[in-house]
Amino acid sequence: MNLSNWPVIRQLREFGGDDAIVDALIVVGLALVIAxxxxxxxxxxxxxxxxxxxxxxxxxxxRALRRRTQNRP
Structure with missing residues (x-):
């Protein structure tokens, strides 16, 4: 299931960038608001x-720790 095509996700992309975890957090947050x-x-x-x-x-x-460990030689 590709969440990046949802209009809400496209509008909020500038907040989190291209990250599937941010997409999931946005969808879960919207579901919690509705619930x-x-x-x-x-x-x-x-x-x-x-x-x-x-x-x-x-x-x-x-995310910061993941980037830091990926940049190590």
Whole structure:
């Protein structure tokens, strides 16, 4: 499933660049917004949103470490 063709992904590409993980984070974030709107403050939605926030916060560190290890001779 190629997410890069979705209009929302194309509009948000300038935020994250060409990275499939960023595409997945965008789609999961949109799904959480929709689930929160439909279900409300259900514990499952709150827990998933918490994990999502942690993933978004940790991803830039992961990407920086990955780039650093790829640039080593």
């Amino acid at each position: 929160g709107a439909l279900v409300g403050r259900h514990p499952a939605v709150v827990g998933a949103a918490t994990l999502y926030v942690v993933a978004v916060a940790v991803y830039p560190v992961y």
